Amino acid sequence: MRQERVHVMAGNAFAISDAQGDVESDPTAPVGLFSWDTRFLAHWVLRIDGERLQALSRDDVTYFETRFFLVPGTASHYVDADVSVIRHRSLNDSFNERLTVLNHSAEPAELTVRMEIGNDFADLADVTKAGPARHRRVQVTPDSQLRQLRLRYRRERFGREAVVTSTEPVEVDEKGMTFRIRIAPHGQWETDLHVGMTARGEADRDMRADLVTHRLHVHRDMREDLRGWLERAPTLVTDNNPLLGAYRRSLVDLAALRYEPLSSVERLPVGGLPWAMSLHGRDTLVTCLQTLPFTPELAPVVLRLLALLQGGQLDDTYEEEPGKILAELRYGEAAAFGHEPTTMYYGAADTTPLFVILLDEYERWSGDTDLVRELRHPARLALDWIDEYGDSLGDGYVRYQPRNTHQGVVNQCWKDSPDAITDRDGWQPGLPRATCEVQGYAYDAKLRGARLARQVWGDPEYGDRLEQEAEELKRRFNADFWLPDQGYYALALDPEGVPVDALTSNIGHLLWSGIVPESRAGALAGHLVGPGLFSGWGVRTLAAGQRVYNPVGAHLGAVWPWDNAIVASGLRRYRFDAEAARIADGMFAMAGRIGGPMPEVIAGYPRTLTKYPVQLPISGRPQAWSSAGLLMLLAAVLGLRPCGDNLLVSPALPAGFGQIELLDIPGKWGRSDAYARDRADSAPTHQPWLR
Structure with a gap:
């Protein structure tokens, strides 16, 4: 059974733990605290009087903040536990955890609170690689007087450092921090643990030193930063609650995935959690x-x-x-x-x-x-x-x-797995x-x-x-690329100009680019929403029925939201509105069924077979171009496009979408609004929509 994982994230930093908030290194998953492609905590385990804690509940406040509600011991203690614990975790440029221990009895409680701490400074690229892990000699310096545990790794010009500090008196040793506390009847005790992460370069210099003032200013109030981000985006007004939820979720995910490179004070998107937390x-x-x-x-x-x-x-x-x-x-x-x-x-x-x-x-x-x-x-x-x-x-x-x-x-190319470029019979x-x-x-x-x-x-x-x-x-x-007998374009040409005849979602990208003559666009539209490519949730990367088709193959039959957004936009460019709306309907239905961040990829099983979008183990969440893909789909069904100094709107909503208003759309025209209501009886037109 797959263990539940919990994450908080901010920019290119993220922390992944178990359901209790503990971190124990796992060779099959990127568990720990990471930043700048390096693990800064590999072990972070809380014990009360030597016992691990069990989860009662969790409050995922926002992408950078969560709270764990716990009790010591086994499940049999839940009903009448005399002690409970709240771990309030947040992440910005540093990792922060407020420990609150509550005594629910009428007697004083004397407890030993222990946080086990360790790190290997593993490179993210090495975390799940087969074979022995690279040995790194980590220098550990405990200091009870300063209430801190310093962990350092250095290899020539490359240095990384994690410093754990406590706001309360603590005994510090090389493997963690121990608090010996006494809590009054019905009282509580708390401390704040702070993990500072430093990337060091030549001469042991902090590579972010020149930007630290700005960074502290930016992250002083993460809530205010998120609020400003959401307020600057257009306001979606609709009675379609799943659509409204997916829209807000996408904006929040994109906020979470903004980071500042070491050489910049302005933020841009990383790829996504966990493997692409970089440019x-x-x-x-x-x-x-x-x-x-x-x-x-x-x-x-x-x-x-x-x-x-x-x-x-x-x-x-x-x-x-x-x-x-x-x-x-x-x-x-x-x-x-x-x-x-x-x-x-x-x-x-x-x-x-x-x-x-x-x-x-x-x-x-x-x-x-x-x-x-x-x-x-x-x-x-x-x-x-x-x-x-x-x-x-x-x-x-x-x-x-x-x-x-x-x-x-x-x-x-975007289909970058080794076996992605193949013909319908498997020839590469x-x-x-x-x-x-x-x-x-x-x-x-x-x-x-x-x-x-x-x-x-x-x-x-x-x-x-x-x-x-x-x-x-x-x-x-x-x-050269057109296959007249099949009625679509080849996936690729080999060095001799021989076509690779697989039917793939790439033909939708051709519509998006405008390289397709009007006379051939209808054939492509038919393939894109036909039974081979369209799963019901979205367009597969490679059509069913071909020898190499695999519904769980990343680029051999799975469904990618960003890919579908491009395809739908291409269909709208050539005014295949009904086909674009069908793809958008499947994608938004998928987002509603999954809930939470949009996954990078789902299996290509027919929707009629699974009734539920099946996520793949390789799929990261959130992913910038998946979350942004939902926004592009919304823009596509609304038909938003700039034309000179004006914003044009030509809606083509899926049936059942209801009424939609998108207010304060930014652009050179200032701020504009778009209004749409779906009409199931409207006949699609097939005139090219060219710039």
């Missing part, structure tokens, strides 16, 4: 694209940082190329010493065109031409990369092949591979670059060139 270029760019009508403040921070980290040289280890946009940024020991190439890893074929797409889309919503001018050079470098380094075979297609043949990611093409959706992104990026060149950069000749290149790419793509 992931693809996830972050997609999250910003999905949330522009709701939380546009994320986009300029992301664009500036990715421009700052843009590739400037050829480096096989980190797969860096001039103009290429970052895939992943890690701070852990494995990255610092090259055990993994993730300090700054560039192994992605799609992040670079997505960077240009986001820059243009952000300007469409915000009117922020100053940022477009500021990032002109990085944007042009990104567009150059598409044709120079992206087109490795010179055939006009963006392809990928790992430069780092030992540690590099094999599939450098050689490298370099050209996946279809990346060509769509490249086409879209060129058209958007052309618009920016003409309207902002004052370079119409460059704009004309990009537009001509885009049209040529569209013509070539529709000749």
Whole structure:
């Protein structure tokens, strides 16, 4: 039976414990207190008079705060326990726990309260790896006078430190803290335990020292910060309570997943809990694209940082190329010493065109031409990369092949598992591979670059060139990738130009990019909501009926919310409103059935078979692009799109959604409202919805 896990999180820090609030290292799960890809607590166990505690209840106050209500001993003590304990846990830049021990008897209570404390400073990347754990020599310094236990690890220039302090007198030893207390009849005793986490670099310097004043200011009141975030987002007014709950939940999850990199005082999204609590270029760019009508403040921070980290040289280890946009940024020991190439890893074929797409889309919503001018050079470098380094075979297609043949990611597209790119019979093409959706992104990026060149950069000749290149790419793509006998586009081309004929959700990304001629869009729409791809909850990554289909395979048949948001938006672009509404209905139904954060992925079982969305063990919660995907779906069914200085609304709600008002939508027009009511009898239209 899977043990219940409880988490609190703030930015890229998170703590995962059992239902009692205790932390004991688990080789199969990332249990403990983590920050900057490093574990700062591996053991945190509370005992009263030598006994472990049992849970009565728990109050999950918000993403950064929870309370455990406990009693010592076994379940037989619940009814008449003379002592109970409240563990009030919160997390911001530090981990905080207030212990409150209550005496419910008419007699004084003398108790020994013990907090067992230990750490291994494990890298997050090593936590669940098979084989022996890396041995780290941890320096432990107890100090009862200062009421603190200091745990330190250092390897050359890499240093990490956890300092545990108490507000009450305590006996401190190398394995924890002991409180010997006396509580009056019906009285209580409490102490605050604080765990400070420090990342140290060269000369043992605190890598955040220059930002500490700002950080303390930001996190002085986490509640106020969350309140401000929610108030800046549009207000959803509806009698559809599940939809309202999913909307608020998504906004709260996105608030939880904002972090400040070591070199910045502005926050941007991490990928998600637990494995992607760092900057992931693809996830972050997609999250910003999905949330522009709701939380546009994320986009300029992301664009500036990715421009700052843009590739400037050829480096096989980190797969860096001039103009290429970052895939992943890690701070852990494995990255610092090259055990993994993730300090700054560039192994992605799609992040670079997505960077240009986001820059243009952000300007469409915000009117922020100053940022477009500021990032002109990085944007042009990104567009150059598409044709120079992206087109490795010179055939006009963006392809990928790992430069780092030992540690590099094999599939450098969003379907990045090793077996994801395969034909319907299981054949995997050689490298370099050209996946279809990346060509769509490249086409879209060129058209958007052309618009920016003409309207902002004052370079119409460059704009004309990009537009001509885009049209040529569209013509070539529709000749080479189209499978006339199947009525859809190939997943990829191999190095010889042979199509990989699997039917996948990627065809929905092609609609989103606009590379599909109107005459072929209807066939794609039929496949996307047909029995092969559509599970009832959403569009599968790979259609049922193919040899390699697996409903629990991450990219071979499972359902991803972010993927479905892109697909639904693509269907709406071509005015396949009923099909888009059907996908949105399945996704919102899934969110309502699961409750809590939107998972990264669910199984592709038919909805008629399972009656419940089955989550996969690999699925993280919350995930930025899953939570943002629900917002994108809402924008899609409302038909929100900027048009010059106006916000256009063209609703296509699923039947049963009822009446919806979205108030104070931010943009260059100020703040606007959108209103919609579903009409089950409205006939869908099939006219292209092009920019």
